[in-house]
Structures are given as C-alpha cells and as structure tokens.
Amino acid sequence: MNSLKRATQFMRPYKAMVLLGLVTTVLPVIMELMVPRLLQYVVDQGIRAQNMANIYWGAGLMFGAALLGAVATLGQGVARAQLSQGIAFDMRYLLFGHIQSLSYADLDRLQTGQLMTRISSDVDTVRMFSSAGLALLIRALLMVIGSMIMLFVTDWELASIMLVLLAVMALLLRSLLSRAQPLFAVVQQKAAALNTIVQENLAGVRVVKAYVRERFEIDRFNVGNVDYRDQNIRVGRLMALALPSLALLTNLGIVSIIWWGGTSVINDRLSVGELIAFNNYLMIGMAPLLLLSNILMMVS
Template identity: 30%
Template sequence: MKNLFPYLKPYRFSVFLIVVFIFLQSLLNLYLPQLMAHIVDQGVFTENIGYIWRVGGLMLIVSIAAVVFSVAAGFLSSRTAARFSKVLRGNLFSHVETFSLHEFDEFGTASLITRATNDITQVQQMVTMMLRMMIMAPLNFIGGVIMAFYTNAHLSLVVVVLIPIIALIIWAIFSKAAALFKAMQQKIDVLNRVLRENLTGIRVVRSFNRTDYELDRFDRANFDLTNTTTRAQKIMAGLMPILMLVMNVSTLAIIWFGGIRINNEQMQVGSLIAFTQYVLQLLFSIMMVSTMFFMIPRASAAANRIFEVLRTTPEIRDLDQSSDSFKREDTPHREEDSKEEHALAADEERGKVEFRNVSFSYPGAEKPALEDISFTAEPGQVTAIIGGTGSGKSTMISLISRFYDVTEGSVLVDGVDVREYPQVDLRSKIGLVPQRAILFTGSIADNVRFGKEDATDDEIRHAVEIAQASEFISEMKDGFESLIDQGGTNVSGGQKQRLSIARALVRQSQIYIFDDSFSALDFKTDAKLRSALKEHVSGSTVIIVAQRVTTVMDADLIVVLEEGRISGAGTHRQLLEDCPVYREIVASQLSEEEIA
C-alpha cells in the first residue's frame, strides 16, 4: 500500500485541507458532550431555562459547523481519490502499452483488464475511506481517550480494559480474511477470462453446440468466486456484532460504575452522560478502523496486483532505456555518429530487410522456433515466405517489427540492427497487416486512418481502392462513415482483411508485411489486389507470408520454411527444380497442368 503515496503527492494541498477539516470536525464533536453536560448539570437541575436555550443554541451552531466541515472533507476526499485513480489507471495503461508480447502472454489479457478496472476501483474506494476514516478515527480515538480521562479518571479504567479486547478481536478476524480477499481477486481474473473467451468466441461456441459446456464452465468459475467471497464475508460479518456486543457491555459497565459514583456524590449526572458519549465516540472510531480493515485486505491485494504490472520491466526497450549488450557508450560524440549512420543508411537503402544467422526461441520452449535464418528482402522486390503450419513464418515477421528480440544473430532494416532503432522509428517504416484482421469500434474511415492519423479523404479512398474494398463500402448505407462494431463483427472475414490491408497501405511505408493476409479472399479478388499492389508499392520492400502457392509464385524471392529452418530460397522455377519441400507444397495445391 505504501506504493500508493507517490501518486497522492500532486494532491498535497487537498489532503492538507481534508486533514484540517476533519480535525476541526473532530474538535467540534468532542466539544458537544461537554455542552450537553453543562445543560444537564447547570440547566436542567437548576431549572435555568435561559441557560438551556443559550447552550442549546451553541450546540446547534457547533453541530452545523461540524456538518459543513464533514461535507467539505467528504467532497475533497472523493475528488482526490477519483483523480488519483485516473492518474494510476493512465500510468498502468501507458506502461502496459510498452510491454512486449511475452509480458502480455505472462499476465494474460483478462488479468490486465481486471487490474486496470476492478483492482483500481478497489484501491480508489480504499483511498476515499483512508482520506477520511484513517484521519478521523485516530483523532476521535485519541480525543475520546483524553476527554474520558479528563471527565473522570477512575471510570476510565473501563476504557483501559476495553481497548486490548477490541484490538485482539479485530486482529483475529483480519488475519483470517486477508488471504481470502487475495484469492478473490485471482478468481475474478479466472471468471473474467471465461466470460471474455465465451463472448469473443460465441460463433464457434454456437456452431459446435457447446453452449451447455460454456455455461457449465462459467458456473464453475462463478461458484468458485462466490464460495470464496462467501467465506470471506462470513468471517467479516462476525466483526460488527461482536463489536456491538462489546460496546453495549461497555455502556452497561459505565452506567453501573458511574451510577455508584453518582450515588457516592463523586460524579455528576452530566459528567456521566459526557463520559458515555466520549466512550461511544472512542468505540465508533474503532468501528471505523474495523471497517477499514474490512477493505484493506482486498484493496491491498488489488494494489499489489497493480504494482506487479507497474514494476514489470519490458524485455524489449529502446537503447536509451536499456542496459543490454547492444547499448552504445554514453558519449555525445558517439550519439551524433549514430544519428549520421542511421540517416545515411536510410538514404541509401530505404526498406532493405536482412536476416543474418537468426535463431529464436520462445520463453520456456524446448526447441527453437527459428534456427540459423539468413536471407535479404530488397526494396522494389516482393519476398514471399511459405511453409507448413508451425514452421515459423509469423514468428519471423514478429522479429522484423521487434515484437520479440532474436536469441542469436540479428535482423537488420536499412543496414541497422532493429534493436538499435527507437521502436517508434522502426515501426513507422513498416506497414503491417497481421494474420488475424483486427478492426476497432468506429467508422470505416477511422479504421483506415488508424494507419495514418492525418490521412486525407483522397488518401483513404485510394488505399481502399487498391485493397479492393471500394465495392462493398459503396454498398453500405453510410459509405466511409458506416460504423464497425467491436471486433468487426458486422463485416465478413474477407472485408476485414481488405480494410486491414487499406490501413497498412494508407501509411505509405518503406516496408509492407502481409502475414497471410489474403487467406479470406477469393481467387479473383486476390489476383486483382496483388495486381493493384504492384504499382502502389513498387519502390518498397514487400514481404508476403502465405499458404497459397498462387499468391507467392510471382514473387522475386520465395523463402521456404520447414520446422524453423530454411529448406530453400529462390524463384518459383528455381524452387520447383531444387527444393523438394516446395515441390510437395505446389503438388498439394496445383494440378499438373497448372504446374507446367
């Protein structure tokens, strides 16, 4: 929880005002029992009606002032907590945006969503309570103890006995509940994951009649969370009745012993009333703390999960953020030389991609996904990558965009190792169409403009025409302003792919990467799209990952992968003669007449 305090520093003045308001409120609340004692002892017993009205009016003014300070403190604490959570949520999101794919796999999407929403909400509620109760409770407690001893020191022995008993009760309950609240947050992750998988895969679930199975899976996760929550609530539910019992017994003890002292003329009735009020304030402050203890285990578990993400250092970082072996000497002269080298390389080659003896293994994998890969994709040429499922095609693409770093060797863009580029600069050179076409909620124009924020309407229209998407867009009611549902569920797979291609083309990049991006297109659309692409990307490096031989057979260089190794590289004709793996792929897809 101590990690939260730096996030409250910008709101120091608000916190100061909250402390002042709560302090004044507490002083006024402590003053009220004394006024009540004066009314009873000096007004009621002496039948002095004027004194009762005067002191009663003062009590009303004090009460109103206490309410004003309470409302002001409540408003400031709520606003401060809301702004605190806004900053924390923003920092968490921006930090997650720096993660490599490995960190995403490690945490899981469902868990990251829970941490950014539910966990931060738990912490926000905790901060709201902390800014009020954690300040008010100690003030009321200390003030109640002092005023109780001031009112009657002998009767205060009840308080001395009472406090250790309550502290022991709270500690016993808190220690049992803490572990359960931590488990609750983890089980919310599981429930979130099950729900997310079901909703995103609803078409598959229904097409295979697996609704009952998914309902059962959800029920198991839901019951597991409910069971843990119920156990935690049962433990915490016993806290309030026990405290109330202690409070009532304490009140009886005070009245009993106070009555004896009044009977012996050692205490006045008004003083007993005031003493009872101070002890009740003291007990209520302990109840406030117990309410905090109800929230602390869960909020603490949530805070730890949030800061677990914030403390995670991304594996892939720019050179000026990294201390790996590729970091240069930190001298201004060397940095200037580096900038000149990058500029010269960019002017001379613009888009050249080279793999030099590249090997790559996923974390925890038994064997490399890629091994000793070497080839060059030249600007102005089309380089195709083909191979069976699991041969490493998409992994190779991920290395160019630096979603992962190579284990051995190096990937160069324009003659410079991709690890030496700032990630923003590297990816600004690349127009990527991923294997799975992803669209975002918004209009068609917004989705295409995602590739280039300042793209004009003409540029968007031109990119859409090349991607062969103009026809189906013109048939939509609102054309380019037609809305895309979340995940692109209101367009077909082929339409999603064409919009994804348009999004990459509008960027006008030096390197275009198409990761199996034509698989959902019919042969006619595929052919028309590749023909239109030739003219648009003629000066750029084009890398195509594909399953279809017809998509890659016209490429200037075809790289054939098998189990993470290159089994052949060359043109379609050369590979037919020299590469058995490629001949087998071609034979499985084309007839003898088409091969000839």
C-alpha cells in the same frame, strides 16, 4: 495495506485537496468531541441549577458546533471527490501505458482477466479508499484517541475500564483481519479467473458457435462463478463475527458505566452531567471501531 500505499503515492499532485480534506476531517471530529462536554454543562449548570441562561448558552454552543461540523463535512465531500477521481484517472492512464509496454513473454504469462482486474477493479478499490476509506480511517482514529483523552479528563477510573475494553476490541479486530486477508487474496484470484473466462469467450465467440461449444463454455463459466461465490461467502461468514462481537463489548462497557458511574454519582464523586458526558464519549470511541473493521478489510 497495498491500497493505502498506492493511494498515498498518487496523492502528491493533489496536495491542496489533501490539505483541505485533512482540515475538513479534523474539524468535525473536534466539534463532535465538544458536544458531550457542552451537554454536561447544560445538565449540571443549567438543568440541575435551574438556570435558563446557562441552558440557552449551552444549547446555542451545541448548535454552533453541529453547524460548523456540517459545513466542514460538506467541504470534505468536495475534496474527496476531486482527489479520488484524480487519483483514479492517473492510475488508469499509467496502468494502460504499462500494459502496452509489456513484453510478449509477460503477455503470455499474464492472463487477460488479471490485467482487466488491475485496470478496473483494483483502480476502483484505490479510488473508493481515497474517496471514503482514508478520510474515515483518519476520522475513526481521531475519534478513538480524542474520546479516550476526554474519558480520562472526565474520570480516570471509569476510563481505565474502557481502556481494557478498547484493548480487547483491538485484539479482536486484529485477529479477524489476519484471518480475512488470505481469504480476500483468494477472492481477487477468483475474480481474475472469472474475468479471464468471460474475456476469452467473448474474444472467440464465433469459434465457440462454429464448433457448437456453448454448453462447454457455460459449464466452464459456472465452475468459476461458483468458486467466486463460495469464496465470497467464506469472507462474509468471517466478517459476520465482527459486528455482534464488537456490539457485545460496547454493551458491556455501557453496563460498566451504569454500575460504576451510578455508584460514583450516589457518592457525590461524579456529577450527573459528567456521567452523561462519559457515556457519550464511550459511544463516540466505540463506534469508530466498527467502522475501522470495514475500512481495514477494504485496504487489505
């Protein structure tokens, strides 16, 4: 979670943008969580009751919630852009100043590629996280928590089944993350080594040409390039397990809802609108976990 720690430290001068970002992140979540409940109202009190007034009223509220959420999301984009660029600017300035203050011993010990990676790739990682990752992380957590609350409000028995599925998904994500973190660390090392090769070659390109060492340098770069590619492939193969596994669990949840919820509707313990709302809350709660897997990899 190094990116998270770095980002939060540099957010202090931008408290207004942070506050605006939080408000415009929470508001769309609230609006989205209202929609399934409004849909339940339209189905039960409007369609099944054959009451057009309730249908119009519910549809109008759904449109209003969607519009308010869209406006808040627009404000969130503005806040994220200003916040992320400000953080990246401050980090680049401080990092470059720190490099200038390094001792000769530190400069001999550190590779040029490592320093270039720190001031470019690492700063970009923090910028992307503060721009999109942090807002999406907060949104995903709120969506999961909010949907679970609404699931229990709708029907606690069905919600208990979903809670088990969410726990399994969380354990799966934790397992993937623990296996992926060391691989991502190696990717960063390979990237730094590749940057060092390129920088050293460009700095001494005249010497390379003078001694006709082009083929040696090409082979040297190719070795580093292959290592970097292979390590990224290893990470990609591991991450490829996340989406189908989580999608399978989500589909199992839908099947459980259809089976258990359908029986409850037939026995008049649950209304059709409640079943539809429950299914929507399930999708709202499950989808952020797919997003969380990518965000956690971003900040690891």
